[in-house]
Amino acid sequence: MDLLIKDALILTFDHSFSIRKGSIAIEGGKIKKISKNMRKGDADEVINARGKVVMPAMILPYCSLQNCLLVGRRSPSFWKRVNQNQLQTAVRWACLRLLRSGVVFVSNVIHTVKNGNLFQTAQEMEEAEMRGFLALELSEHGKSGYRALSETERFLERNPSKRIKGLVCVHACTSDDILQEARELASSFRTKLLIVISRELEHFYYVSREFGTSPMGRIINAGLLEPNAIVTHYVHRVQCTELEELQKSGAKLVHILPDSGYLEDFSPVEEALHKNITSGIGMERFMDVFELMRNFFFSCQQRKITLEPKHVLAMFTRMPAEMYGLNSGCVEQGRVADLLVLDLPELKGGLIYETILTACTSHFISAVIAGGKLIDEEKLRYREKELKMEFYRVLKDLYKKDIRNPEW
Secondary structure: OOEEEEEEEEEOOOOOOOEEEEEEEEEOOEEEEEEOOOOOOOOOEEEEOOOOEEEEOEEEEEEOHHHHHOOOOOOOOHHHHOOHHHHHHHHHHHHHHHHHOOEEEEEEEEOOOOOOOHHHHHHHHHHOOOEEEEEEEEOOOHHHHHHHHHHHHHHHHHOOOOOEEEOEEEEOOOOHHHHHHHHHHHHHOOOOEEEEOOOOHHHHHHHHHHHOOOHHHHHHHOOOOOOOEEEEEOOOOOOHHHHHHHHHHOOEEEEEOOOOOOOOOOOOHHHHHHOOOOEEEEOOOOOOHHHHHHHHHHHHHHOOOOOOHHHHHHOOOHHHHHHOOOOOOOOOOOOEOOEEEEOOOOOOOOOHHHHHHHHOOHHHEEEEEEOOEEOOHHHHHHHHHHHHHHHHHHHHHHHHHHHHOOOO
16 A cells, blocks of 8 residues: 555544544555554555544635735736736745645636636646646636637647646626537536636626626526536625525535625525535635635624534535545545544544634644645645745735836
8 A cells, every 4th residue: 555544533524424533545546445453564654643633635616826916905907917927926835835734626717818828827736736627717708708718718628737627617797608608618528617606796786787687697597507517606695595596406606705704695605505505615815724714614603604613624625526526525435535634732522623623723734645645744845935935026026016006
């Protein structure tokens, strides 16, 4: 066997949330066996996990890696001044930070055609040892919209990466023609159709004014809801009455926490789970994944939304894996070995899921296993230290440009 994790407390995150004690044998990138009595044998590498917890590694079903550049307030034309080298530095930095916080798979969306060099971004993600999907958001009209559509098709046809796969992402405010072209493109390449119903408040007002319905209503009317569709909502929310359409179609749902925690129109998280709609949690603004989980959980508590900690964690593991058709997100024999080994603080009253959600940080991760391969922590630290100064120089340069801009 390639790797043996010995004597761990295993959180399987299967549908019954079973917890086991034992060892995990990994071979060929997959979990070969889980057993209480397992000897080292001919294992190439052994992790002593006595007193530690093993759980599935994290999956982000929606993110924009380049948004780690969005520190503080930025002018409306900020992205127009970000060059390709600066964008790729941001992507490398974000991937390294996410890996260190236990995220091994992401669905990354680029928002603008100018910065949409999908091939180069895929290469940067792959070199950073990240796995995932990559898409260019189709949100423009006319020539710009078709240029983005063409770029997406070219990437789906010619992408050489084995770790980063193409995805079709369309915004609810684009034209009718591009909505249908996006659907056909996803069907043709047998990939997922990621639908963004709103990122900004003006998107909601634009769709309401131009099409006489809500962004979600427009997606329903266009017939885009089907089993391979993944709907993300951010500022304008999918309403409880619209969840019926999601449930009937078999489409999936990604909740994104808004910048302002004071928005009354919050995600119908509890209702979606009760209807067995596969759900995940994504991020628009870049942050530590444990902080993202906590923010989401406490925002739900403030609004009297009943959500158990284990279900929040499942929305970062098993559910997004099911959403994207991945053979991971769960600690079971035959699954891809994407795992975290956690050295947690003392458990109070045996509340293990609560401890992970409310007290855990990336500092409690003692090992990250991605695709059966143990990530070299020292190498990761060295690469992060090396890239840190370059990333900060990019921020400093962009910040100077921004404060000089009359739009500031």
